[in-house]
Amino acid sequence: MKEGVILQKGEEVCFVHEDIIGDEHRIHMTYEHFHEDTSVGETILLDDGRIHLLVEEIVGTTVKTRVLQGGALKSNKGVNLPNTKISLPALTEKDKLDVLFALEQKLDWIALSFVREAKDLLDLKAFIAKHSDDYQVPVMSKIEKPEALENIDEIVAVSDAIMVARGDLGIEIDMENVPLMQKELVDKAKMAKKPVVIATQMLESMLESLTPSRAEVNDIANSVLDGADAVMLSGETAVGKYPVETVNKMSQIILKVEEDHRINVPHFVPKLGTDRFVTDMVCHNAANMVNQANVKATMAVTVSGYTAFQLSSRRPHCHILIFTANKRIVTKLNLLWGVRAFYYNAENNTDETVEEINQIALQKGYVKKGDYVLNLNAMPLFQEGITNTLRLTTI
Incomplete structure (x- = not known):
């Protein structure tokens, strides 16, 4: 993709599975079955939902769309099909190469993106077991698809930890549903005694500013009060101007909120006769x-x-x-x-x-x-x- 490409509202944009340098009219799509997973009338979201496209026609492997909401687009940005159950497996061939690298480096955790059902986790765990020594690296499920919400109890049961990945989740479902869904996911993880991480846009304003917004401070506080084990920074520390200051600010907020007694933690007496x-x-x-x-x-x-x-x-x-x-x-x-x-x-x-x-x-x-x-x-x-x-x- 050429740098500085602006997709203008009303313009036609085509997704092609060809080795090209994309521009404002043609975008290279690496996923070869993209044309099969989309349909006319469907909305395609780019770059965490910042750009909206409407599918108007599918010709061969080319998907023709119209820009509904434009904006600047750079290379390697995410693509979401919120109304589609895509055929791409949760564990892709590239993921398998990444897992092998993680095992070689003896990393502590492996997180699987776009989990849709328990089988996705079981497939990953089987792959890890096949290619590792006696130690089984734990697996964290990133919850960011509507299908995962439908199968959440089964997913939690086979996961070692849960991540509430609010970026893609807020694109795939209506964003006003995300706060309550976050609380429900945290509750389910804690009931299962599994760690839960809250991620995405925790201190987004600190990408450019030394001072977070009041809403962001409240967001972190509510995540702590809900009972999360951890909150995660992403863009703020990956590409932000103030990564160290951002970490310090988040730590400061967490420590203050944890002085409060109202943190939500479910307590259940262990059941007699269970394995542990x-x-x-x-x-x-x-x-x-x-x-x-x-x-x-x-x-x-x-x-x-x-x-x-x-x-x-x-x-x-x-x-x-x-x-x-x-x-x-x-x-x-x-x-x-x-x-x-x-x-x-x-x-x-x-x-x-x-x-x-x-x-x-x-x-x-x-x-x-x-x-x-x-x-x-x-x-x-x-x-x-x-x-x-x-x-x-x-x-």
Whole structure:
């Protein structure tokens, strides 16, 4: 695409699957089945919905459109077909190459875009399992298609985390529906004890300005109050003028809002007879004890990281310090609300381990002398798959 192309309202624009440099009348479309997935009378949205086109005719592989709402267009911008169930699979051939690269680099998380059904996640997980070692990289589902909303319970069940990708979601559905849908998605993720990330246009004005809008501050605050594990910046730090200042401002807003007691976190007593009942019940009671005993830190030793997920999902009002000999999960766990993870591989007995990690917490400034802390461990120590010991101690 030539730089500086302006699509004018009323002009004809054609999508072609040819190797050309696009201009204001012809746009190169990389997706070879685009002409099959569109239909006459359908609206096509470009660049996060900033440009609107109406399909008037399809001739061979060429899709002829009329500009309804114009604007500047650059190369490699997104295309949305809000009224169409496209045939392009969620896991494309390019995605597979990217996954192989991610596995080679030992990345912590893999997020799948345009998830429509649980099978999309299962296909990705099967591909990861086929091409990786014993460690299974966790998968995050980006919720940005109407079909995903129809299948959300099944998607949440097979996802390791959820991202509310409001940019494309706000294009695919009416934007006035996005705020309530965001709250519903956060609730479903928290009920399933899965981390949830809110993304897109959190501090959009800081692309150009040092001061965010009041609406953006409220948006971040509401995401925190809804119970999100994380909020994500994109363009603000990728191409914005003030990336460091933007991160600092977002952190400042989050920390202030988290002082409030009204953060929405659903609490459910673990069901007797479930696979992880013992660990779930220990974590449930640990979270309850935090406020009752004015606990300053909850510390756990884990192999798989499951205990960290359970503790974080219950939002105890204290530091959550996780110690593990599994190097692959140390940075992965930092996505979770309130969690700080540390590599720890000392071969001590339980009493020695508790004493040592308590001293680490003291040295790092998370607690001070006289503070109450909770220690969660497995008996015997480092037994994988169970946390069965809860201990209240004093630093």
